[in-house]
Amino acid sequence: xxxxxxxxxTGSPEAPDRRSSVAxxxxxxxxxxxxxxxxxxAVIILIAAFVTSRQPAxxxxxxxxxxxxxxxxxxxxxxxxxxLVIIVGGLDISVGSTVGLTSVVGALIWTHTGQNGALAVLxxxxxxxxxxxxNGVLIIYGRVNPFIATLATLAAFKxxxxxxxxxxxxxxxxxxxxxxxxxxxxxxxxxPTQLFVLVLVALALAFLLLFTDIGRNLYAIxxxxxxxxxxxxxxxxxVLAVYLVVGFVAAxxxxxxxxxxxxxxxxxxxxxxxxxAVTVAALGGASLRGGRGGVLxxxxxxxxxxxxxxxxxxxxxxxxxxxxxxxxxxxxAVIAQQRRRKERPIGIPD
Numbered sequence: 001x002x003x004x005x006x007x008x009x010t011g012s013p014e015a016p017d018r019r020s021s022v023a024x025x026x027x028x029x030x031x032x033x034x035x036x037x038x039x040x041x042a043v044i045i046l047i048a049a050f051v052t053s054r055q056p057a058x059x060x061x062x063x064x065x066x067x068x069x070x071x072x073x074x075x076x077x078x079x080x081x082x083x084l085v086i087i088v089g090g091l092d093i094s095v096g097s098t099v100g101l102t103s104v105v106g107a108l109i110w111t112h113t114g115q116n117g118a119l120a121v122l123x124x125x126x127x128x129x130x131x132x133x134x135n136g137v138l139i140i141y142g143r144v145n146p147f148i149a150t151l152a153t154l155a156a157f158k159x160x161x162x163x164x165x166x167x168x169x170x171x172x173x174x175x176x177x178x179x180x181x182x183x184x185x186x187x188x189x190x191x192p193t194q195l196f197v198l199v200l201v202a203l204a205l206a207f208l209l210l211f212t213d214i215g216r217n218l219y220a221i222x223x224x225x226x227x228x229x230x231x232x233x234x235x236x237x238x239v240l241a242v243y244l245v246v247g248f249v250a251a252x253x254x255x256x257x258x259x260x261x262x263x264x265x266x267x268x269x270x271x272x273x274x275x276x277a278v279t280v281a282a283l284g285g286a287s288l289r290g291g292r293g294g295v296l297x298x299x300x301x302x303x304x305x306x307x308x309x310x311x312x313x314x315x316x317x318x319x320x321x322x323x324x325x326x327x328x329x330x331x332x333a334v335i336a337q338q339r340r341r342k343e344r345p346i347g348i349p350d
Contacts, residue, residue, distance in 0.1 A: 051311035072306035079280025089290025096273030097157035102254030107171030107264025117179035132247020161266030183259035223291025282333035
C-alpha cells in the first residue's frame, strides 16, 4: 500500500516543479516572459546594428571594454540586487547613494590609514552592510513603506557622503596599490576583474533562485506574503537579509568605482543609478508588485541599457537624452507588465 502511493510521486511531480522553478528564476515562466526577453535581444541587436552603421568602432573590443567598465559594471551590480529586492516585494532607491557613500568612506579610510588598501575595502564593505541594515530595520521594525524608507535614506546617505567629502572628490594614489590595480586592470579566469565580479554575482543570484529553498521562499514572500507566513517562512529575516545583500553588493560597486576613478565621490557616476537599477529589473520582467523576475531578463536589460548609453556617447548625442531614453524604457516596461496581467488602468472604463 505504501509503495504504490510513493512510487508514482517520486518521478513526475518533481520534474515539472524543477522545470517551473528554473523557468521562474530565468524569467521565462510564461510565453509573455519569453517574448519579452526576445524583444530585449532584438532591441540590443538593432541598437548595435544602428550605431555600428554610423560608427564602425562601436563593436570593437576597445569600445566595448569602455562600455563594460564605464557603464555595465555599476549598472549590472545594482540592477541585479534591485531585481532581488523587487522579487521579495520591496524596493531600494537608495542604492546609488550607497555606492557613492561607500566609495567616499573607503577613500577616507585609505587617506587616514597611510593608504592601506585592505582596510579601505573592508571599511567600504562594512558601511554598505550598515546601509542595508538601516533600510531593513526601517522597513521591518519601523513598518515604513520600502519606497518611503529608501527615499529617505537616499537623501540621508547622499548627504552624509557629501559632508564627508565636502561635496567633491577625495583620496588619491590608488594606482600605486596592488589591490586597486588588480580591481582596475587585473583579470580572473581570462575575464577583467570587474567583469568577473559581475558574472560571479549574476551566477550566485541565479543559483540562489534556481536551486535553493531560499530562492523559492523569496518568490513566495513577494507573491503572497500571507501564504508564506502561514507556511512558516520568517519573512522579517528574509527581507532583512535581502537588504543586507543589496548594501553589500552596492559597497562592492563603490570599491570598483573608487578603483576605477582613483578617488571617492558622492556624485558623478552614481547620479541616477537608482533609476537605472529599477529600469533593469522592470525591463528584465520583474513585477514591481513582487514574486516575479529572472536573472536572464535582467542580464539582457543590463546589456541593452549599457549599449544604449555607450552608443549615444559614441554618436555624440546629448547626455540629457539618455535620461529621456531610460525613463521611456521604464514606462514601457511597466505598461507591458500591466498589459501582460490584463489589469484595467485606474480611471479608464472597460
